[in-house]
Amino acid sequence: MKILLTGGAGFIGSNVADAYIELGHEVWILDNLSTGSxxxxxxxxxxxxxDIRSSELENIIKTKNFDIINHHAAQIDVRKSVQNPLYDADINILGSLxxxxxxxxxxVKKVIFISSGGAIYGECLKPKTENDTKTPLSPYGVAKYSNEFYLDFxxxxxxxxxxxxxYANVYGPRQNPKGEAGVVSIFSTNMLENKQSYIYGDGSQKRDYIFVGDVVKANIKALSGFDNQAFNIGTGIATTTRGIYTALQQIYNYNKPAVYTDERPGELTCSVLNIDKMQTELEIKPKPLLTGLQLTAEYYKDKN
Ligand SMILES: NC(=O)c1ccc[n+]([C@@H]2O[C@H](COP(=O)([O-])OP(=O)(O)OC[C@H]3O[C@@H](n4cnc5c(N)ncnc54)[C@H](O)[C@@H]3O)[C@@H](O)[C@H]2O)c1
Structure with a gap:
């Protein structure tokens, strides 16, 4: 297939691009390199x-005859979206449109759109299924969910x-520890460079951490079939920030404790996805956290 992959210079998009190329697809990456490399x-x-907002995009799509557009490019900084909803909507809604x-x-036959489970469902008492109520709490979440409605239209x-x-919280090779990064890349880099890590609040906030390799599998499945519907892509398991830190301490054989600081206002205490649909229909079984963390650690060790 001929595939246009937006955001393919970024953490997740580049891992998807590698897999598509490995499978023999023709991949075109469109990226403004704002956070990608x-x-x-x-x-x-x-x-x-x-930039996905460029008027020149029309000519690219008009002349290249793509079968699929896989849309990973986004303004990914939730706090930036809170400070400047117009900026977020300009990229994440108008750019997508x-x-x-x-x-x-x-x-083009099909679009694969990347939404965010953490940002659209809001606080959870139990793992969220695809049909659960959506209560996005940030402009970033509102924009992601709006895209889903536009695609339905x-x-x-x-x-x-x-x-x-x-997606739930994705971690793995190429995640950038700077900017709006996940804790796995931040803690990994800090441990390897013997720098102090900080945990907001008491570290009991729970997230669903999924290895990027499993996310890639979902992007492969979505190339053919599974049309006009949404899938949660996670592990269904809630892990605390403290738990991630401790697991990484063991992997890197690192003793220095994290410093606990003030909690961040508005942060969810729990975000975890129900993955029954992913397991039964996409037939993806996510890797155990420790396996994924070990694979990720190998990447950061090589890099350092
Ligand atoms: N990382 C996660 O845990 C997570 C969770 C849920 C959803 N997502 C979504 O997955 C996608 C990829 O995220 P990521 O973590 O790989 O982030 P990333 O920052 O590494 O990748 C985003 C890519 O998009 C590019 N980009 C940004 N704005 C652009 C624009 N206006 N025009 C063209 N390119 C632009 C960036 O340069 C970058 O290469 C995003 O849509 C994000 O919202 C990520």
């Missing part, structure tokens, strides 16, 4: 340095197919 781009991919409108106009009115993947 040229070093992540697979040598066999064609690279277009462009620029893709969907041109995809429909020029006969394009599928019903214009027959543009889509699959939405709602």
């Amino acid at each position: 040229k070093n992540n781009i697979n040598k066999k991919a064609k690279f277009i340095e462009m 620029n893709i969907y409108q041109n995809a429909h106009k020029y006969g 394009y599928s019903k009115i214009h027959r543009l197919k889509y699959t939405t993947l709602r």
Whole structure:
């Protein structure tokens, strides 16, 4: 297949690009390199340095005859979205619409959209299923969920197919410890560089941590079938920040404790996804956390 992958210079998108290329697909990466890096781009991919909001995107989609657009590019900083909802919506809603409108106009068969389970469901008492109530608490979450409605519109009115993947907290090779990064990459880098790690609040906040390799599998499945629906992509298991720190301490054989600081206002105490649909329909069994953390540690050790 001929695939346009937006955000393919980033952490998750570049891992997806590698797998698609490995499977023999023709991959075109479109990325403005705002948080991604040229070093992540697979040598066999064609690279277009462009913003998803650009008017030049139309000509790319018009002339290249893509079968699939896999849309990973996004403004990913939740706090930035809270401070500046217009900026977030400009990229995460209008930029996405620029893709969907041109995809429909020029006969792209399908869009794979990357949503966020953590951002759209809100606080959880038990793992959230795909049909549970959505209560996004940030403009980032509102924008992600809006994309899902827009894609539903394009599928019903214009027959543009889509699959939405709602990721939990993704970790693994190439996650950047700077900026809006996950704790696994931050703690890993700190431990390897013997720098102090900080945990907000008492570290009891729970998240669903999924290894990037499992996320990649979902992107492969979504290439054919599973149309016009959403899938949670997680592990179904809640792990505390403290638990992640302790597990990484064992892996890196690192003794220095984390320093606990003030909790961040508005932070969810728990976010975890029900993955029955992912397991039964996509037939993906997520890796145990320790296995994923060990694979990730190998990457950071090599890099350091
Ligand atoms: N990392 C997670 O835990 C997680 C969880 C849920 C959803 N997601 C989603 O997964 C996707 C990838 O996230 P990631 O963690 O790999 O982040 P990332 O920052 O590594 O990747 C995002 C990529 O998009 C590019 N980009 C940003 N704005 C752009 C624009 N306007 N035009 C073109 N390219 C642009 C960046 O340069 C970067 O390469 C995002 O849509 C994010 O919202 C990530």
